[in-house]
Amino acid sequence: MSEAGRDRLRVTTGAPWEDLVAYRRAVRVGDQVFVAGTVAVDDAGQPFAPGDAGAQTSRCLEIIAQALEKAGSHISHVVRTRLFVIDMSLETQRAVGQAHRKVFADFPPACSMIGVAALAGPDFIIEIEADAVIPPGA
Numbered sequence: 001m002s003e004a005g006r007d008r009l010r011v012t013t014g015a016p017w018e019d020l021v022a023y024r025r026a027v028r029v030g031d032q033v034f035v036a037g038t039v040a041v042d043d044a045g046q047p048f049a050p051g052d053a054g055a056q057t058s059r060c061l062e063i064i065a066q067a068l069e070k071a072g073s074h075i076s077h078v079v080r081t082r083l084f085v086i087d088m089s090l091e092t093q094r095a096v097g098q099a100h101r102k103v104f105a106d107f108p109p110a111c112s113m114i115g116v117a118a119l120a121g122p123d124f125i126i127e128i129e130a131d132a133v134i135p136p137g138a
Helices: 016-021 053-070 090-104
Strands: 002-005 008-011 026-029 032-039 078-085 110-115 126-133
Touching (some): 026 053, 032 053, 053 078, 053 090, 090 110
Parallel strands (some): 078 110
Antiparallel strands (some): 008 026, 032 126, 078 126
């Protein structure tokens, strides 16, 4: 679902937090799309693959790709990702990095992996934000 307002397109998933906190999954302004912090949830809104950093990363990126599509963009338009991770062990960094690489190998964005103390719930290992710029003619 999308909401248009002036020069902005707001993409919602219908998740309860969107209205409780007053945010949207993504906002498009002109040729730029900003995707909010995204955790790995299943279709019922429950944590996806607790304990599996790679699977959670992949799921976050799937949700982000869906939001970008709704905003008239594509995952290949992403120019920056921010990966917030609660476990900065080498094993977790590798799993997260490999899942990120599977999506972005052909069009790598600028990227930061940041260790944090906690996320929205104890089952989440990673949260991802993404920014995209839609190229002319796309």
